[in-house]
Amino acid sequence: MSTGIEIIKNPSGITDVPGFEAAGVACDIREIADGRLDMGLIYSKERCSTAGVFTKNDVKAAPVILGQETLNRDKGIHAVIINSGNANACTGKQGFVDCEEMLNEGCRKLKIGVDNILVASTGRIGRLMPMANIKKGIALAVEAKSAEAKSGHDCATAILTSDTCSKLFSVKFDHEGKAVHLGGIVKGAGMIQPDMATMLAFIVSDIKSSSTLLHSMLSDAVGSSFNSISIDGDMSTNDTVLLLGNGVSGVDLDLGDGALKNKFLKALRLVSSHLAEKIVADGERITKVVNLSIKNAKEASDAEKVARCVANSLLVKTSWFGSDPNWGRLIDAAGYAMVGIEVDKLDVYYDDILIFQQGEYVESNLLKCGEIVSRRKFSITLDLNIGKSEFEMLTTDLSMGYVDFNKSE
């Protein structure tokens, strides 16, 4: 059955959506004059209703705190400035001064109000922003912004840190003869776990909607996408997911019926989950992507706890790296979630092959499971058989390359 949602081929992200412009320029935020794109801009002439989901870390970067305040005022957003190379986190009072200066500089160049602009930053923690370069970058980005596909690609590139490739995904659907578009870009790599660690995601649409409605839709979509992935279990100071709607399509979500709301939510979930998958697949030096499914737990929160214990266990992750069908480590990790697993009811599968059935090892399937765990993508299912709740997440192995890559900045 067709959902009526069309995936846009060769997406350009932000610029796939009517009324949005984008830019990505180089201003040497890393203070190495290598011409790397490091300043992105998203702009809409029409003011956008905007929803944001932010890190729950106690230690929030200046742009996160100021961004939350701006969204709370709900005056509508025209622009988002995004820089990579410096997170402006743990930068004390000066960090706030610098972030405000970025907001003001953006306002001046774009000729908009200070309530109508957001900043998102990612990169190294604890270093002051190189403000001369930053200001140069803002000016260049405002100058460069356009609705061309190339600008969308440049913007998607400018927000990257240790990612190896840009990540874009766009869809469209028809509503009573009018086209509605959603385009998204994301940066991820290391430190991905619940609550969207070191992740920036920007999804824009030409839907018309209140910020409140956008927020409830975004919260739903984030739960089953960006919050259901884990690479190393860390969570950052800067995580931000934004959803902007500029209304250019003429389709009004608040006035629409249930069918329209469902379709928009479906489209938003599709964009979010595809972007989340791209993050996992581009985790730092990973060699395996694992779809982990916990079934028939007593409560959904129990299933989630088990999933996170398994997904974040170093011994489990290293065994995946080694292509070792080490089901014992899976069960051990599931057990220390301490949600009342009964080992004599537990079934464990690699893909659809049983390796552990109701407390007993199915040794005859070991070779098959060894073959599965040596693939780049596979799934693991733990069926607890003690309830009816489930949780699914995407995770990765832990490689020697990850340790080498992260041993210093």
Add this chain to the structure above:
Amino acid sequence: MSTGIEIIKNPSGITDVPGFEAAGVACDIREIADGRLDMGLIYSKERCSTAGVFTKNDVKAAPVILGQETLNRDKGIHAVIINSGNANACTGKQGFVDCEEMLNEGCRKLKIGVDNILVASTGRIGRLMPMANIKKGIALAVEAKSAEAKSGHDCATAILTSDTCSKLFSVKFDHEGKAVHLGGIVKGAGMIQPDMATMLAFIVSDIKSSSTLLHSMLSDAVGSSFNSISIDGDMSTNDTVLLLGNGVSGVDLDLGDGALKNKFLKALRLVSSHLAEKIVADGERITKVVNLSIKNAKEASDAEKVARCVANSLLVKTSWFGSDPNWGRLIDAAGYAMVGIEVDKLDVYYDDILIFQQGEYVESNLLKCGEIVSRRKFSITLDLNIGKSEFEMLTTDLSMGYVDFNKSE
């Protein structure tokens, strides 16, 4: 001030304590005829009051479940059989049959009752015990047992898995002219985190005491030693800490005054914390040992949460491996404990050097901190400055060698 507690030089662990015998023999539990010691025995002719602290993992190995039942009956213990090479975990019904057979075989050879013996197993999960070899090992161990120092050393060696060295610690103190001894052995290595993952510890004493009193002392000592260390954050199916008292010293803890109880507890804490330190220092392929101290939190449980987030963060651990004074990752990890850290009150130290003061980076100290983090042992302090509670733990870095070592069994 002298505590009156004397550390025994060149300890032999179990056999440092009057009335205890030990053995360590080879019976090829790994099914490789390499002569490796893999069966240990602790024996006391006098029946011992015994306290045990076990894994909280939902998935408990057969010897853990049967051991808990035996201790609940509290009939006094004469012997503990300990094997390495096979954990007898996730082995279904046959695992229980095998463990009972081990208990019965021990009873027969030692001529004691089935309520008076315990089994502890460590090693690979999910493989049935090679019972013919196990039985041969029990017979050999009973034959070999003695009060000689060599037997104590053999026993300490027989319980090891991926450890690189045996771990023993013994003390004695005087009470009204009578000597009281405590001797302990432990195995650890990978998977060490709270709740004593993949750890077996056996502490024996010639004190006379009820099991109840021993249990309250052991719980206290475990909290500040074996439960305050972390290598990779995993917790195993087999963790067991036992404390046996055979009464041979003639000193009665139940009848003693507060001073005696304090002294015994101090001695027990000393043995426990030294054994715990030996475990951390021998973590799998570690290159750094870090004393992590969280100060002035609102609640002790908050301080512990922060400590565990920092100690288990892959990004923190890899930066230690790389000798990178990456205080930003420390603060990020502390923040996602989500206990209400206020970054503008936070101080962070490497040893006694401030790197972050009340929300501001102390850049002038970076070189000194870089020198500290490149040592094999150093301390890190996060002073939250929002309360009066604290928590301290010992942890390690995460090396490329760890990943390589654990990628398959």
